[in-house]
Amino acid sequence: MTGQPDTATEPVIPDHFQAPHPATGTTHVLPGFKITLGLTVFYLSLIVVIPLAALIARPWEHGLSGFLFVLTDTRVLHSLWLSFFTALAAAVVNTFAGLVVAWVLTRYNFPGRKLLDALIDLPFALPTAVAGIALSSLYASTGWIGSLTEPLGLKIAYTPIGIFLALTFIGLPFVVRSVQPVLAEFEAEIEEAAETLGASALQTALRVILPALMPSLVTGFSLALARGVGEYGSVIFIAGNMPYISEIAPLLIVIKLQEFDYAGAAAVGVIMLAISLVILLFLNIAQRYFASVGGTNAGSAK
């Protein structure tokens, strides 16, 4: 195109134009960085950081020895052990059962499948107090199940077994929902490749599909475990709450608060927080390990 350049009009600069900041050397093209970052940090500090700081600072009120005193109290130790062990047992059971449930929901078509699939989230959506009284009344000696098991000598309500069952209810969605999407996206061609190479359905499931599901199983397990350790509402009704026998750690915190032992309550809280963080750390490391062996999707590398 030939001709004179158009000099009739200069480019119009909008009046809210922000020139690049010489200080940072970068331009934020979109507006609102400072204000949204500010609000976000403010909110998080107010709601999360400062309260947690109060928690972490409190146990040392009576010095290191005070904290250690709480830490070595057998009642405290037993409650932590109970909370952790029942949560672990429930998470393990949920991992196996959850795998089967996820498998069935993804691979088989049957009437009511969609309904069942929606139901999986119920333990997640149901308020913990509701779950608590439902389970407690179910397994009490007058309950539908309790009345069947107690004559056989198996007392469930007010024992660690009851706690275990409640935590199994709570943790069920975690494994299923972790595994489902991975299984649902698993490429048919991989299975067909295994089939043409001579593998039976069982061999394909165990050697080819299951290893690809490991990351999601570990994720689901960790989430269920973390949730179970701190669970209160669904457990408090079915647990016997007897010290040294069926008293969970969160309950101990509540009791200490009622006794105005803020430092003690905070001490137990800090330990529980530490346990949660360790579980998260474990999950993080596991996920990084799996990522290094070839990515986060199931299926073939392309």
Place this chain on the structure above:
Amino acid sequence: MSLIITNVNKTFTNFPALRDVTFEARSGEFIALLGPSGSGKTTLLRLLAGLDTPNSGSITFEGEDYLKLNPRDRRVGMVFQSYALFRHMTVAQNIAFGLNVRPGKQRPSKVEIKSTVDRLLRLIQMEDLGKRYPSQLSGGQRQRVALARALAINPRILLLDEPFGALDALVRKDLRRWLKRIHHETGVTTIFVTHDQEEALDLADRVVVLKAGKVEQIGTPLEIHSQPSSAFVFDFLGSANKANGRIKDGVAHFDGFNAPVAGAANDGDYTLRFRPYEVHLARDGTGIPVTVTAVLPAGSNLRLELKGTDGSLFETQHQHGSAAHGFAVGDQLRLRPERVYAYA
């Protein structure tokens, strides 16, 4: 040892994917299934692997009714378009998979498996990469591992579904050469699916051309190329120039000149086809009057794009160094096909 496919039909809901497909693959042959997308090539391959069943027809191998066997028992080695390597297994474990899953008595010993894997790693020239994971390999390397994995089970037939589709041009050429060599060494009957005619003609002993689920033509690459049996095959195999003319007594008559006809054809008016490289182009003399619209040096040849007086477009191909180099855009020339093809 031959694979015989007779009158195979496959319909998906309302879509007929394969219609009366019949052909034979002799022992050790390399057959290419060539055709555009949707022509049924992959469907046919999946039927051969046992991943699908035909609605009617028979497939036999060495006289054995293949349709009675499931994929596990057919012992076909299949290489998928997406390679379908097992992501969480090393290269060596991938290759050994087919041997590891054999039921107890049929499973070779650990030593035997290792030696097979090593032999195949040498074959695919990846001896030092056995411990790598698929995510650490390039596309071409993954392709080779997929092939080695399929070969490990000593397959009776090798099925390849557009194996070079996802790779770039240079890698494809390399792998083509390499696949030819492998086939020569192993001698396995191979069925190779592709939509790339150059690939098919380069690799195959015989080509089966498919269109919309039907077999258009079967022949050696030479036969397919020089004697395409239909307009579809002609057009699919390369550029087609078209000009109207009349055939009388086996000679095509144009305005001012004649041209020999390939194959037999009845008298009549036709839209005749001819190849870009079977033409004579000159500034004067007889021929179709054309104007040069583009001069394109394309790799090993010189290509010219031309326009006739009635607006029809032509393409011609010339060797570098020929007289065609003197032509420029806007030149008025005469185009004479040296051989034409007639289809009803």
Place this chain on the structure above:
Amino acid sequence: MTAKAARAPKTTGAVLLLLFTLLWLGFIILLPLINVLATAFSQGLPPYLAALQTEDAKAAILLTLLVAAISVPLNALFGVCAAWCITRFEFRGKSLLLSILDLPFSISPVISGLVWILLFGFQGWFGFLMRDHDIKIVFALPGLVLATVLVTLPFIARELIPLMEDQGTDEEVAARTLGARGWDIFFRVTLPNIKWALLYGVLLCTARAMGEFGAVSVVSGHIRGLTDTLPLYIEITYNQYDTIGAFAAASILAGLAIVTLVLKTLLEWRFAGELAASRRH
């Protein structure tokens, strides 16, 4: 590449797995739910309705709604802010921010209540407010709100962040180059793109806010009629063997949970594509 299609279970292995699943889910999930409804109505409709109309029950319901009505919008605003600043800009400390954002999910609800006592309780850092000025944060509505806000903080942000990350900044940048101001960009370009994920997050947040028990239990002081939300009301009535009262209240929350699931399924079904992005955490 596609996944294998689901088919009817044919092999004995498949049928066994299906049977196990049905029994397991029926036992673990359905039985408690049915128990709640059956017990609530075990003495018929009139006692059920009467139980819901006591002063304390009504106060509990109202309080629960009030707490949710305050907490959810706060967290929604925060969620949008956080999602905007995290997905639209690059800056150091982003992953730290994200970790802090996720913290409420990993800590016990009792701790989420404990921290407020440690701040505003009698012996808390700000205990003087209570002791000297009779300003009650905990054992009153503000405490309930704070505890609920902490517990449900991540819900909306976690729905928005992956989605907005996935959608990228192209559209907003284009709007910017066309001269749009901040609010314009947000309301005209961003909001329409995230509205379903936002709705979904608000739904989950509300359900959780109304059902929260542990954290609220710690900060409430259990002042009947004043600081007892519906879940706390359930606890009190249950412990006093007021079975119908407890289960009637529980049935309301259970019904709410089912409504949540139905809405959730509906939203997922209709906007699967957009929500799928937020699933890929």
